[in-house]
Amino acid sequence: MVRKQPSRADAALIAAARERGAAPTPTQLERWRAAGLLSRNEQHGAGQGRGSVSTVPADALNLVVWLSAHARPGRRPADLALEAFGAGLPVPEPTVRGAWLAAAAPRLDALLEPEEGADRSDWIADIAQEVAAKHSGKSVLLPQRIREIDARIGAAGIPFVLPELAPFDKGTYETEPYTSRDFLTMAVSAALGGISELSEGDLAAVARAMVPSGAAVPVASMLEYPDEGPKLADINDGHGLTLLPAGDARADLNRIVTKASLAQLRAAWLAVDDMHRWAVSLCDTVEAELDALAVGEPLPECPGLQQWFLGIAFGSNRLLVRQALLEPTPSMTARTSTAVMLLFLATGMSRLRVMVPGSQFELLSVLLPPFLYQLAELVVADLPASLRPADSA
Structure with a gap:
């Protein structure tokens, strides 16, 4: 499947990450966003009827560099989110809270709620x-x-x-x-x-x-x-x-x-x-x-x-x-x-x-x-x- 070229914002983000020694790809950026690890680019009007432009959220570069070093096959997105959050990186808040809530209410084996009316x-x-x-x-x-x-x-x-x-x-x-x-x-x-x-x-x-x-x-x-x-x-x-x-x-x-x-x-x-x-x-x-x-x-x-x-x-x-x-x-x-x-x-x-x-x-x-x-x-x-x-x- 032919993939579209990365937006200017993503291209600039990838270039900046490479200057820091990381080598993220457009596909990785898409995967991290789909997993809730990276916020999507912000859309702004270009003005005078020229459509819209996208900009990378603040501090996204540090997170992308970190993910490039730590994300690897087999690592759960929730684990990455928790570790990156603990390191002070701007992981999207819904992802962070979701991982915390999963730890706050763990499943006890194959726990089933009691039948209605049961003691x-x-x-x-x-x-x-x-x-x-x-x-x-x-x-x-x-x-x-x-x-x-x-x-x-x-x-x-x-x-x-x-x-x-x-x-x-x-x-x-x-x-x-x-x-x-x-x-x-x-x-x-x-x-x-x-x-x-x-x-x-x-x-x-x-x-x-x-x-x-x-x-x-x-x-x-x-x-x-x-x-x-x-x-x-x-x-x-x-x-x-x-x-x-x-x-x-x-x-x-x-x-x-x-x-x-x-x-x-x-x-x-x-x-x-x-x-x-x-x-x-x-x-x-x-x-x-x-x-x-x-x-x-x-x-x-x-x-x-x-x-x-x-x-x-x-x-x-x-x-x-x-x-x-x-x-x-x-x-x-x-x-x-x-x-x-x-x-x-x-x-x-x-x-x-x-x-x-x-x-x-x-x-x-x-x-x-x-x-x-x-x-x-x-x-x-x-x-x-x-x-x-x-x-x-």
Whole structure:
């Protein structure tokens, strides 16, 4: 088939790319536009009845040079879109959001919605059990490096029950060991049913399973013995928005991704790299401190061990280290899924500041790793003025 000659705008774009060492063809430009990776040229009237002329969108040259280097047979357009977007290139927004939304609401095997009139809770339980039975053998609760560091801390005679935190943990009433299958069952139930399919006890069991035996875990104790405090499912903003998803969590994740600004999405994407660097650096620091203690070297401060124990006490940091070590080189889809998780956590913190005003949120800068704190601050800064917490004004 005879192809028409490229427009003047495309010819100029190809020539400029060749000056940068790239060699795109007119066919490639057509293919990238059809895949949503490259915006189409803008049409403008030539004036005085002379028809129209096309111009290349701003910054298209950088994207074309990048695509020439990275696009190859077998690479999915969605993966290219995500990687180029993360690099700060002008990928069309609908393509970017589509790839993010696909990661926010992944398919769970051949998941089918329940039949009309069927009990959704029973359906969720069946699906969770099925997925857990299929994948539990491939999953671990804690990566080996975390377990080894915990073992070294215990062997060094450092107690996991910190005196400052001991009064805030009443002890667990759970007696059954928590397994990777239990974790997967809980994760799938939470994804399909939100907080309505979980109890505070379920979440407490996860918090205790993620830490060394006998550690003081105030967060788990608060969940197991809520006293007069509000249940997690009841924390809301008074306008129908709950702190944790009340139903299918994928719908909430879709909503978060849809409403997030491109700046937030890019920040969450970059935060995945920061999370991996932070997790590895934390492990390196703790191991170096343990090496020094083992040879009797005096250490007036142990910032690594302090952060390690914060993760044990409050849970979220521990889960982030776990995630980073389990996927040191994530695929594009896995990386985006992790970025969605980080954006979910940051959004939850911004919601909490609105729903529970007056709490000591100034401590977040100390308790959270820098990448998550910065992402949470970005989310808060982008909230409408009516929803922005007073302490961020």
